[in-house]
Amino acid sequence: MKLNTGERWDLIDRISKETVTFGAYQHTLKDAIGELTVKPMTGIPVAIAVMYGFWSVFGSFAGFFTDGFFVRLFDVYWLPWLQEVFPGQGDWLYAIMVDAGGFESGEFVLSSNCLESFGVLTSGLFVAIGVVLPAIIIFYLMLALLEDIGYMPRLAVLLDTVLHRVGLHGYAIVPTILSLGCNVPGVTATRILETKKQRFIMMTLLAIFIPCGAQIGIMQDVVPGLMGWILLYLIIGYFIFGYILNKIVPGKAPEFLIDVPPYRRPMLSNIGKKVWGRIAGFFKVAIPFVLLGCAIVGVLYQLGVIRFLGDALAPVFVGWFGVPKETAGPLIAAFLRKDLAVAQLSAITMTPYQMITAVVLVSIYFPCVATFAMMLKEGWKELLGALAVLTVVVFTYGGLIHLIGILLGVA
Amino acid sequence: MAGQSSGGAVYFAILGVVTTAFGLADLLVTASGSEFAYGGILEMPGDIFRGGWGGIIVLFAGLFYLSGIRNFDDIHQFAKVVMGSILIWVVAGCDIFAMITESIPSWNEETGPWFNTLPDFIAAYAPPYAPAVLLLPFSLVVIYYVRKRASGEDGGGNSP
Numbered sequence: 098m099k100l101n102t103g104e105r106w107d108l109i110d111r112i113s114k115e116t117v118t119f120g121a122y123q124h125t126l127k128d129a130i131g132e133l134t135v136k137p138m139t140g141i142p143v144a145i146a147v148m149y150g151f152w153s154v155f156g157s158f159a160g161f162f163t164d165g166f167f168v169r170l171f172d173v174y175w176l177p178w179l180q181e182v183f184p185g186q187g188d189w190l191y192a193i194m195v196d197a198g199g200f201e202s203g204e205f206v207l208s209s210n211c212l213e214s215f216g217v218l219t220s221g222l223f224v225a226i227g228v229v230l231p232a233i234i235i236f237y238l239m240l241a242l243l244e245d246i247g248y249m250p251r252l253a254v255l256l257d258t259v260l261h262r263v264g265l266h267g268y269a270i271v272p273t274i275l276s277l278g279c280n281v282p283g284v285t286a287t288r289i290l291e292t293k294k295q296r297f298i299m300m301t302l303l304a305i306f307i308p309c310g311a312q313i314g315i316m317q318d319v320v321p322g323l324m325g326w327i328l329l330y331l332i333i334g335y336f337i338f339g340y341i342l343n344k345i346v347p348g349k350a351p352e353f354l355i356d357v358p359p360y361r362r363p364m365l366s367n368i369g370k371k372v373w374g375r376i377a378g379f380f381k382v383a384i385p386f387v388l389l390g391c392a393i394v395g396v397l398y399q400l401g402v403i404r405f406l407g408d409a410l411a412p413v414f415v416g417w418f419g420v421p422k423e424t425a426g427p428l429i430a431a432f433l434r435k436d437l438a439v440a441q442l443s444a445i446t447m448t449p450y451q452m453i454t455a456v457v458l459v460s461i462y463f464p465c466v467a468t469f470a471m472m473l474k475e476g477w478k479e480l481l482g483a484l485a486v487l488t489v490v491v492f493t494y495g496g497l498i499h500l501i502g503i504l505l506g507v508a
Numbered sequence: 509m510a511g512q513s514s515g516g517a518v519y520f521a522i523l524g525v526v527t528t529a530f531g532l533a534d535l536l537v538t539a540s541g542s543e544f545a546y547g548g549i550l551e552m553p554g555d556i557f558r559g560g561w562g563g564i565i566v567l568f569a570g571l572f573y574l575s576g577i578r579n580f581d582d583i584h585q586f587a588k589v590v591m592g593s594i595l596i597w598v599v600a601g602c603d604i605f606a607m608i609t610e611s612i613p614s615w616n617e618e619t620g621p622w623f624n625t626l627p628d629f630i631a632a633y634a635p636p637y638a639p640a641v642l643l644l645p646f647s648l649v650v651i652y653y654v655r656k657r658a659s660g661e662d663g664g665g666n667s668p
Binding site for chain 2: 124125126128129130132133139142143145146147149150152153154156157158160161164165166169173325
C-alpha cells in the first residue's frame with residue numbers, strides 16, 4: 098500500500114490523537130532542581146559543591162586504606178620480611194625486585210619504606226595495591242554515581258561554553274574526567290568527539306595536563322599540602338594551551354546537541370557493573386605496566402642509564418626549570434611510571450616551590466607508556482603531533498613556572 | 509497553608525542569614541591562615557580545602573536560601589531552598605565521612621593495634637564541629653516541606 102503526502106499526515110494525526118495526551122505540563126521539584134543545575138548562575142555553585150564532595154570523599158577513602166592500613170602493612174611487615182628472605186642482598190636482581198637501597202660510607206644500606214626501595218615486589222606492589230587501588234575504586238565509584246544520577250550530562254551542558262574556548266564542547270568533560278582515573282580509557286573516550294581537530298586537541302591536553310588516578314593517589318600521599326597548587330597549575334595550563342591549540346590547529350569544532358535526562362535514583366546493580374568493568378580494565382592495562390615499569394626503571398638505574406641522562410640534562414633542569422639536578426632521574430623514569438616518579442621526587446630535598454614545579458613537570462612531561470601505546474593506536478600522525486606540542490609545552494610552561502617563582506621570590 | 513508557607517519562608521530566611529554568615533566567617537578564617545574555635549562546639553578549619561573551598565559552598569548555600577524565600581510557594585523558588593540544604597548536606601556529609609574514616613584505624617605506623625580503641629573511636633565524634641555539621645540538623649527541616657508539597661501534589665494541587 099502506498100500513501101501520498103496528505104494521507105500520511107492524516108495517518109499521523111489519527112495516531113497522535115489516540116496516543117498523545119495534551120495539557121499544560123506542571124513542573125515537579127525534580128524538574129526545577131534539574132533546571133537549577135544547568136543554569137550558570139546556580140549551576141556553577143552546584144558544580145563546585147559536587148567537585149568538593151568528589152575530592153573530599155576521594156581523599157578520605159584513599160587515606161583511610163593507604164595511610165590507615167597499607168603503609169603499615171607494607172613498611173612494617175612486607176618490606177622487612179622480603180629484605181630478609183630474598184637472597185643476594187646488594188646484587189642487581191635484589192635491587193630490581195626488592196630494594197635498590199643506598200650506600201652510606203661505602204656500605205650498602207637497606208631502605209626503610211616501600212616508597213624508597215624501588216623494587217618490583219616492594220614499591221611496585223605497594224603503589225599498585227596500597228596506593229592506586231583504593232584511589233581507583235573510590236574514583237570510579239563516585240563517577241558511576243554521578244553518571245547514574247544524571248549529573249554528568251548537566252555538567253557537560255554547564256561547561257559547554259568554557260570548553261568551546263579551547264575548541265572542544267561539553268562532551269569533552271567525559272574523557273577529561275575519565276582521564277583523572279586512568280588516561281588510557283580517557284584517550285579511547287576522545288572518539289565521542291566529532292572532528293579530527295577536537296580529538297587531537299583533547300588527546301594532547303589529556304596526555305599533558307590531566308594527572309591519572311595513580312599519580313593523584315601518590316601525590317595525595319606524599320605531597321598532600323601542595324596538591325591544590327599543582328592542580329591549579331595544571332588546570333591553568335589545560336586552558337591556556339587548549340586556547341592556543343584551538344587557534345593554530347586547522348579544522349572544525351562543531352556545536353553539540355544533548356538530551357539531558359531527568360535526575361534518577363541510582364541503581365546499585367548499574368553502579369556495581371560499571372565500577373567492576375572499569376576496575377577490571379584498569380587491572381588488565383595499568384597494573385602490569387606498574388610492575389613492568391618498576392622493573393625497567395630498576396634495570397635502567399642499575400645500568401647507569403638514568404644517572405648518565407640525568408647528568409647530561411642537569412643544566413636544563415637546574416637552569417631552565419629551576420629544580421635540583423637529582424630530579425632528572427625521576428623525570429626520565431616518569432615516562433614509564435609517573436606515580437613512581439612522584440614517589441622518587443618525595444625522597445629529594447627541595448623547597449616547596451621546587452616540589453610543585455617538579456611534580457607539574459612530571460605530569461606534563463610525557464604520557465606514560467600505556468597512554469603512549471593507546472595514542473599510537475589512535476593514529477601515528479596524531480601521536481607525533483601531540484608529542485611535538487608536548488615538547489614545546491614542557492619547555493615553555495616549565496620555564497614559565499620557574500619565572501613565576503623567580504618573580505614571586507620563591508624559586 | 510499560607511501561614512505555614514510564610515513560616516517556612518521566615519525559618520529559611522533566618523537559616524539563610526546564619527549560613528551566609530558562617531560561609532563568610534569560614535572564608536575570613538581561611539584567609540587569615542589560622543583556625544577559629546568558639547565555646548567548645550564550633551571550629552572553623554583554616555586549611556584551603558575545608559575552610560576555603562568548603563566555606564565557599566556554605567556561603568552559596570546561604571545565598572540559595574536567601575534567594576529562594578521570596579515567593580516560597582513557587583516550585584522554582586522552593587527548589588533553590590532545597591538546593592541550599594543539599595549544598596550543606598554535601599559539605600557536612602564529607603566532614604562526617606572524614607570523621608568516620610579517621611576514627612577507625614589506630615594510625616599507628618609501627619606496632620600496636622591496627623584499629624582504634626573504643627574511647628578514642630568515640631572521642632573522634634566529639635565536638636567541636638565545623639559550621640556545616642552544626643547547620644546540618646537545621647537544614648533537614650526542608651524534608652518536611654518537600655514531603656508536605658509532595659502530599660499536596662498527590663492531592664491534585666501543584667504550583668505552576
